[in-house]
Amino acid sequence: MARVEIVFYSAMGHTEAIAQSVRVGLESVDGVEVGLLRVDELADDDAWARLDRADAIVLGSPTYMGGVSADFKRFMDQTGSRWYERTWMDKLCAGFTVGGGLSGDKQSALQAMHVFACQHGMIWISMGVGVREPGLDRLSSSIGMMAQAGNAPVAETPPAEDHATAEAFGARIARATLRWGLGRA
Amino acid sequence: MARVEIVFYSAMGHTEAIAQSVRVGLESVDGVEVGLLRVDELADDDAWARLDRADAIVLGSPTYMGGVSADFKRFMDQTGSRWYERTWMDKLCAGFTVGGGLSGDKQSALQAMHVFACQHGMIWISMGVGVREPGLDRLSSSIGMMAQAGNAPVAETPPAEDHATAEAFGARIARATLRWGLGRA
Amino acid sequence: MARVEIVFYSAMGHTEAIAQSVRVGLESVDGVEVGLLRVDELADDDAWARLDRADAIVLGSPTYMGGVSADFKRFMDQTGSRWYERTWMDKLCAGFTVGGGLSGDKQSALQAMHVFACQHGMIWISMGVGVREPGLDRLSSSIGMMAQAGNAPVAETPPAEDHATAEAFGARIARATLRWGLGRA
Amino acid sequence: MARVEIVFYSAMGHTEAIAQSVRVGLESVDGVEVGLLRVDELADDDAWARLDRADAIVLGSPTYMGGVSADFKRFMDQTGSRWYERTWMDKLCAGFTVGGGLSGDKQSALQAMHVFACQHGMIWISMGVGVREPGLDRLSSSIGMMAQAGNAPVAETPPAEDHATAEAFGARIARATLRWGLGRA
Numbered sequence: 001m002a003r004v005e006i007v008f009y010s011a012m013g014h015t016e017a018i019a020q021s022v023r024v025g026l027e028s029v030d031g032v033e034v035g036l037l038r039v040d041e042l043a044d045d046d047a048w049a050r051l052d053r054a055d056a057i058v059l060g061s062p063t064y065m066g067g068v069s070a071d072f073k074r075f076m077d078q079t080g081s082r083w084y085e086r087t088w089m090d091k092l093c094a095g096f097t098v099g100g101g102l103s104g105d106k107q108s109a110l111q112a113m114h115v116f117a118c119q120h121g122m123i124w125i126s127m128g129v130g131v132r133e134p135g136l137d138r139l140s141s142s143i144g145m146m147a148q149a150g151n152a153p154v155a156e157t158p159p160a161e162d163h164a165t166a167e168a169f170g171a172r173i174a175r176a177t178l179r180w181g182l183g184r185a
Numbered sequence: 186m187a188r189v190e191i192v193f194y195s196a197m198g199h200t201e202a203i204a205q206s207v208r209v210g211l212e213s214v215d216g217v218e219v220g221l222l223r224v225d226e227l228a229d230d231d232a233w234a235r236l237d238r239a240d241a242i243v244l245g246s247p248t249y250m251g252g253v254s255a256d257f258k259r260f261m262d263q264t265g266s267r268w269y270e271r272t273w274m275d276k277l278c279a280g281f282t283v284g285g286g287l288s289g290d291k292q293s294a295l296q297a298m299h300v301f302a303c304q305h306g307m308i309w310i311s312m313g314v315g316v317r318e319p320g321l322d323r324l325s326s327s328i329g330m331m332a333q334a335g336n337a338p339v340a341e342t343p344p345a346e347d348h349a350t351a352e353a354f355g356a357r358i359a360r361a362t363l364r365w366g367l368g369r370a
Numbered sequence: 371m372a373r374v375e376i377v378f379y380s381a382m383g384h385t386e387a388i389a390q391s392v393r394v395g396l397e398s399v400d401g402v403e404v405g406l407l408r409v410d411e412l413a414d415d416d417a418w419a420r421l422d423r424a425d426a427i428v429l430g431s432p433t434y435m436g437g438v439s440a441d442f443k444r445f446m447d448q449t450g451s452r453w454y455e456r457t458w459m460d461k462l463c464a465g466f467t468v469g470g471g472l473s474g475d476k477q478s479a480l481q482a483m484h485v486f487a488c489q490h491g492m493i494w495i496s497m498g499v500g501v502r503e504p505g506l507d508r509l510s511s512s513i514g515m516m517a518q519a520g521n522a523p524v525a526e527t528p529p530a531e532d533h534a535t536a537e538a539f540g541a542r543i544a545r546a547t548l549r550w551g552l553g554r555a
Numbered sequence: 556m557a558r559v560e561i562v563f564y565s566a567m568g569h570t571e572a573i574a575q576s577v578r579v580g581l582e583s584v585d586g587v588e589v590g591l592l593r594v595d596e597l598a599d600d601d602a603w604a605r606l607d608r609a610d611a612i613v614l615g616s617p618t619y620m621g622g623v624s625a626d627f628k629r630f631m632d633q634t635g636s637r638w639y640e641r642t643w644m645d646k647l648c649a650g651f652t653v654g655g656g657l658s659g660d661k662q663s664a665l666q667a668m669h670v671f672a673c674q675h676g677m678i679w680i681s682m683g684v685g686v687r688e689p690g691l692d693r694l695s696s697s698i699g700m701m702a703q704a705g706n707a708p709v710a711e712t713p714p715a716e717d718h719a720t721a722e723a724f725g726a727r728i729a730r731a732t733l734r735w736g737l738g739r740a
Contacts, residue, residue, distance in 0.1 A: 065262055065300075065301050067300065067301070069258075070262045071255075073254075076250045076252070077255045080249070086687075090731075102509045103472060103509040103511050104511075106473060112251065112293065112297065116252070118683075120681075123678060123680055126674075126675075129676075132639070132641075140472055142674045142676075143673045178738070180738055183734035183738025184734060251697065287693065287695055289658075289695035299494075300513060303494075303497060304496075306512075308494065308496065309494040311488035313488075314491075324658040325660075327488040328488045328660075361460075368548070368554075369549060435670075436673075437622065437667050440626075443623070443624075447620055453620065478666065478670045482622050485663045486621055
């Protein structure tokens with residue numbers, strides 16, 4: 001049994017909707033338990049303990065001004081003592097982001113998540129889905145998963161293809177987490 | 186007369202000390218007025234008005250977990266309406282950061298500042314000092330200015346060379362701002 | 371009179387077509403002379419002399435495997451002596467890239483151009499066009515200009531909107547170059 | 556038994572020396588076979604076949620003008636058909652770079668390697684060594700391994716600490732590769 005936590009920030013609900021699709025993908029693989037944590041729930045020590053026990057951590061944030069949101073960055077900054085203690089060393093990590101444009105500097109937000117993961121000594125799972133796979137990864141991202149949302153309700157945007165991509169990404173993370181867990185001596 | 190605002194976050198005082206050295210460099214050039222703004226002073230509309238009037242904005246933040254601090258990111262996110270209205274279009278912009286390591290992912294923090302500046306349509310001033318100039322730019326940064334601070338009081342760290350580099354960077358920003366202002370039709 | 375050189379690599383013609391549209395935009399502004407240089411013409415000393423005399427240099431490359439093409443990188447690496455001598459210090463610089471996907475790691479290619487420009491001490495012109503401007507910047511890039519091309523002839527792809535964006539970007543670069551030239555003491 | 560290939564470019568010998576230390580680290584772990592490939596040996600189909608069979612690929616390049624060297628980028632660009640066929644999907648990947656400065660935009664070169672790895676659907680191994688470990692990671696890098704070399708013979712530079720860091724990084728990559736291999740169903 002592998003344990004994956006999705007830690008995310010969502011203001012308008014679009015990033016939360018993508019987080020739910022990543023969860024669906026993760027849970028589609030036998031042997032994986034998934035938790036969702038909003039960064040504003042992290043006042044709670046139990047929430048931090050869940051992250052400490054996780055085999056993999058998935059990071060999710062909207063792209064604001066070319067980076068993760070300030071609330072998500074607060075979460076990142078709060079991990080300083082875990083960074084110092086190497087608490088998250090060798091966990092798997094992956095990231096997704098949601099923005100209003102087709103490209104829109106979303107890659108910068110994913111780069112920020114990747115640097116963060118590497119500071120903790122984690123192992124980074126690339127997007128890895130969608131090439132030559134019709135109906136997936138319409139934005140052609142590779143570092144992590146990108147979704148694009150317009151100024152419309154969550155029922156309308158991001159489009160179905162982005163949700164399908166999020167599910168495929170979740171399934172990939174689940175398989176990698178099981179494999180990484182099995183390989184532990 | 187050109188007006189430059191330095192907007193920064195500092196928790197321990199090291200980034201503020203570098204901001205002061207950037208200011209010294211800026212003020213060493215005739216015809217330049219300089220203001221310092223802590224991001225926690227930006228609750229005040231007058232502070233925002235100062236940024237709106239500035240010919241150049243200098244960004245300063247410690248590097249935390251491979252990016253700007255959460256408080257500095259909050260400031261960035263708060264500029265969304267100015268981004269939409271193109272209020273800061275064609276201003277000059279530059280950035281500096283302070284971190285504990287020699288390299289230490291400080292470049293990521295400067296990249297985040299650069300993307301932010303470009304989202305606003307600003308023009309980015311590179312480091313531009315120090316090559317073949319003994320005693321300057323010991324960390325060999327080019328996107329913006331880097332200083333390195335240990336766990337010691339502000340009187341001891343960052344070292345004098347970093348302060349000299351900050352002054353040279355400030356003088357460069359001042360000259361560019363005057364030139365950019367003079368060229369306006 | 372300001373002089374702008376566009377230095378680019380193009381294998382299939384799509385990047386060259388965008389370079390031509392950037393040129394149209396540059397030449398739409400009175401007082402700006404424009405040259406185009408393919409990186410494989412740089413065996414010629416005269417070509418390098420043109421770059422040395424330019425007031426602004428515009429960089430253009432397809433995005434290959436998440437970065438500029440190897441031929442374009444060769445050009446970058448060949449500038450080492452100019453970097454050492456600070457020959458291009460304080461020139462203006464901007465960049466554009468063409469890739470097959472909507473996002474597709476094109477931002478990484480533009481970041482590579484920006485770091486290169488900053489190593490030379492140049493000043494970076496952001497995209498700066500297209501927000502709230504219908505028909506421009508459909509990919510919502512900010513560091514530089516992005517175009518997207520499919521596997522089709524140059525007459526069909528990139529689409530007309532990308533060419534219009536390239537023209538607007540060229541005009542912006544022209545205006546900045548004139549202003550920067552006028553401001554020189 | 557796991558197989559790791561180190562593919563690298565070295566002009567002056569400093570990057571090759573670090574590659575040798577990464578190899579020493581890899582071979583210090585039982586059950587790991589290591590090959591070294593210079594990018595100019597890749598005219599040979601056998602060399603490509605070795606990369607295709609590898610469980611992990613380690614990328615090494617000097618940092619030139621803020622990125623990997625043009626010769627190393629040529630290697631990257633030559634992998635296009637493998638990218639299309641997903642040949643390297645789910646391999647492990649890591650990177651190291653050598654530059655003349657303490658920071659010196661080496662992070663950009665590592666970012667370029669990371670994007671490349673993610674385009675192939677590989678899994679990225681962070682630096683993960685050195686925090687609170689005296690004598691390791693003096694440059695405090697996290698995405699990959701950084702070494703700093705002056706204008707001196709390979710016997711003198713990079714310094715011993717960088718070689719020790721490269722060995723520790725190699726050992727980490729070896730352990731991860733064994734674990735990832737064991738976990739395969």
